[in-house]
Amino acid sequence: MGELNKEVVDLVWKRPGSNGVSASLFRRWTQGLVFSETEHTALEQFEGGPCAVIAPIQAFLLKNILFNRESSNWRHITEEEQKAALCSTLAEILEQACSTSSTTSFCLVTWAKGQCPHTTTHTPLTGGPETSQTPQDQQPTALADEDLGFERFHSILQKRIVKSLSELREEVVSLYETWKGRCGVLFFLYSVILTKGIVNIRNEIEDTTEPLVDPVYGHGSQSLVNLLVTGHAVSNVWDGDRECSGMKLHGIHNQTSVGFLTLMESLRYCKVGAFLKSPKFPIWILGSETHLSVFFAKEMCLVAPESPSEQARRVFQTFDPEDNGFIPDSLLEEVMKALDLVSEPEYYVSLMKSKLDPEGLGIVLLAPFLLEFFPDQTGTLWQGTMAEEWESERQRERKDTGIPDSFPVYHYNGLKQSNHNERVEYVQGTALVLGLEDPMVRTDDTPVKRCLQTKWPYIELLWNTDRSPSLN
Numbered sequence: 445m446g447e448l449n450k451e452v453v454d455l456v457w458k459r460p461g462s463n464g465v466s467a468s469l470f471r472r473w474t475q476g477l478v479f480s481e482t483e484h485t486a487l488e489q490f491e492g493g494p495c496a497v498i499a500p501i502q503a504f505l506l507k508n509i510l511f512n513r514e515s516s517n518w519r520h521i522t523e524e525e526q527k528a529a530l531c532s533t534l535a536e537i538l539e540q541a542c543s544t545s546s547t548t549s550f551c552l553v554t555w556a557k558g559q560c561p562h563t564t565t566h567t568p569l570t571g572g573p574e575t576s577q578t579p580q581d582q583q584p585t586a587l588a589d590e591d592l593g594f595e596r597f598h599s600i601l602q603k604r605i606v607k608s609l610s611e612l613r614e615e616v617v618s619l620y621e622t623w624k625g626r627c628g629v630l631f632f633l634y635s636v637i638l639t640k641g642i643v644n645i646r647n648e649i650e651d652t653t654e655p656l657v658d659p660v661y662g663h664g665s666q667s668l669v670n671l672l673v674t675g676h677a678v679s680n681v682w683d684g685d686r687e688c689s690g691m692k693l694h695g696i697h698n699q700t701s702v703g704f705l706t707l708m709e710s711l712r713y714c715k716v717g718a719f720l721k722s723p724k725f726p727i728w729i730l731g732s733e734t735h736l737s738v739f740f741a742k743e744m745c746l747v748a749p750e751s752p753s754e755q756a757r758r759v760f761q762t763f764d765p766e767d768n769g770f771i772p773d774s775l776l777e778e779v780m781k782a783l784d785l786v787s788e789p790e791y792y793v794s795l796m797k798s799k800l801d802p803e804g805l806g807i808v809l810l811a812p813f814l815l816e817f818f819p820d821q822t823g824t825l826w827q828g829t830m831a832e833e834w835e836s837e838r839q840r841e842r843k844d845t846g847i848p849d850s851f852p853v854y855h856y857n858g859l860k861q862s863n864h865n866e867r868v869e870y871v872q873g874t875a876l877v878l879g880l881e882d883p884m885v886r887t888d889d890t891p892v893k894r895c896l897q898t899k900w901p902y903i904e905l906l907w908n909t910d911r912s913p914s915l916n
Contacts, residue, residue, distance in 0.1 A: 449598050451642050452634055456656045469493070469662045470594045476628035477501065477530060480868035484521050485509050485529070488868050489858035492735065493657070494629045496664020498858050499729050499736035500672035501632075503702040505533045506740055506856075507725045519870070531617045534632060537672060538616070539609060541640040544675035549605050550612045551638035553631050554622055556602040597627065603638060636672065645671065648694060650679035663734060673720075673729065674700050681706070683717030683758050686765040696720055699750070705739075706731035707891055707915065709898040715767055718758045721899050723747055730855075730895050732915040738856040739896065741875070745847050753818040756783055760810055770807045773797050785817060850876045853905070855892060855913040862914040873907035875900075891915040 457465050472491040477498070480486045487502050489495055509518050509529050521529070538550055606612045616623075622631060637645060637656075646652050649667050656668040656677075671677040678694040680686075681704060686693045696719040703723035708714050708731065726746040728739045750758075759782045763771045771779065777793045780786040786793060800808045800816060853875045860866040877900050887893065887904045890912045896903050907913065 449601065452637060453598055454655075455637065455642055455645065456633070457659055458655055465594050465659055467593060469659070470597075472662055473630055473657070474592065474597070474627050476624045476626055477534075477632070478624060478628075479526050479530075482867045483519065483869045484526065485519055486856055486868050486870065487858055488860065490860070492859070493662035493664070495736040495858060496657070496668045497629050497633050497672065499738055500669060500702070501530075501533060501537070502856060502858065503673075503727050503729050503738050503740075504536060505529055506727055506738065507702055508533055508536070510727075510740070510742055511725060511744075527617070527620050530623065531613070531620055534623065535609075535613045535616045538612060538636060538639050540675040541636045541671070544640065544644075549607050549639075551635055552604045552606065552612075552615055552619060553601055553634040553638065554604060554619060556600050592626075597630075601634075633668075640671065640675070640677070645677040648677040650693060661734075664736075669704070669729070669731075669736070670696070673702060673704060674698070681714060681716045681720055682762075682765075683719050684762040686762065688765065699724055701725055703728040704731065705729070705895050705898055707733065707895045710894040716898065717761075718750065718754060722750065722754075728899075730892065730915060732891060732895075735857075735859070735862075735916045737858070737862075737913075737915060739853065739892070740856070741851055741853045743848065743851050746851070748847070753814055756814060756818060757810065759783055760813060764810070769811075770809045773801050773806050773808050776800070776808050779813075783817075847877070849878070850874055857914055862916060864909065864911070871907055871909055871913040873905055873909075876904040876906070878902040878904065888912060 472493040475490050475494060478488050480488045485505065487498050487505070489498050509521070512532075513529075515521075542548070542550055604615065606615050619631075622628060645667075654665060654667075656665050656671075657663070658665070665679070666681065667677045667679045670679070670681070674696060676694075676696075678696065680693055680695045682695040684695050684697060686695065696717055699719050700723045702725060704720040705716060705728050706714065709716050724747060726741045726743060730737050730739050760771065760779055761767065763775045763779055776797055777786065780793060780796070796816070797808070800812050851874070852872065854870045854872050856870055857863060858868060860868055863869060875896075887906060890905075892913055892915050893903065893905055895915060896905070905912070
């Protein structure tokens, strides 16, 4: 196994002192990027584990199919259209990984030339320039699982370096059969990692001893999901960086193309920031304890640009990492500067401190802060709970941006066994986004609903099928 290959393996699979990767776990990850026979724009996942790669690809794929194509018949596309959409999506994710690194080239990992698993000789992964290969060279034949073990697989790989975006797109298309083939998921994952750069990824991961794939259960880490969604392998989902006990913890720094919501937030284990909750397109990866699926709609009004009050709330919360709803008054000047709300710091900040903290408690509450600086967007009176005020703001936002009270939605789960009759198909439904809880409109409490309630607290879901879609 080449040295570079060993670095990739250690980053993805191993933690210090571990005994390697079990054959059964590795087998679960050796699948290709394959479209469902019953849902022509949906990728299929055969076993648990690789959803950390497949779900982000599916989210970007839907973005490109729904919003970058003129045809309205988005669920029924030809094989050529499948090829074009998938290759465009893979190139986009690779371009994103390259743009967030210090490198200016792209790396594609494939079978070494002439070294498909059925051959008896092999050469290790090297960093030298590679010649073009035909799909027949790249695609392994159907093999028994024992013929392609973990060590053998990693000994017959090569990397191909491309220097320009146009060349990248051409190469990705030429490797279409490889992406579809037995190890397409791993080839693409390794391509993203080497394009981003192993050192760059290690600098972003919070705990470098933890691999990107859990070596016991096979689940992808949050760092892996974030790498594919944002181009940064950070370990957290909040907005911006935070300091904890002198350590800087990295979060998300820009609005993402597709979003992320997690059931873990409804259980109070984490807090997803606005950059992931409010992406550029109405597509969200949904996380459960063990699996990733995708929720999406076609209404672009659901992801209107961030309003000034939303920006203020987001910035305020970066100074309130524990979500207390307040900050020490000593941080008020920094918050105001970040929002460009102050021109004469000494006088104006002192005035605002006395106004926002009339009792001299040494804290500034979020609600009065928003009311003071954004009265037109947050109302004129503060009353009720934070959740009620939050939802009141959402109601005003819907009026301003034209967000409908109800709209068609879809849910994707790539696992066959999680779909009705084990056929991977989108589950269609209608979402009702209410102002406050309405006892007359109450749907079943499901994991999907609880996950979505972290963005829309009073959402109700009416599915067109007899059973609700599964988050697992």
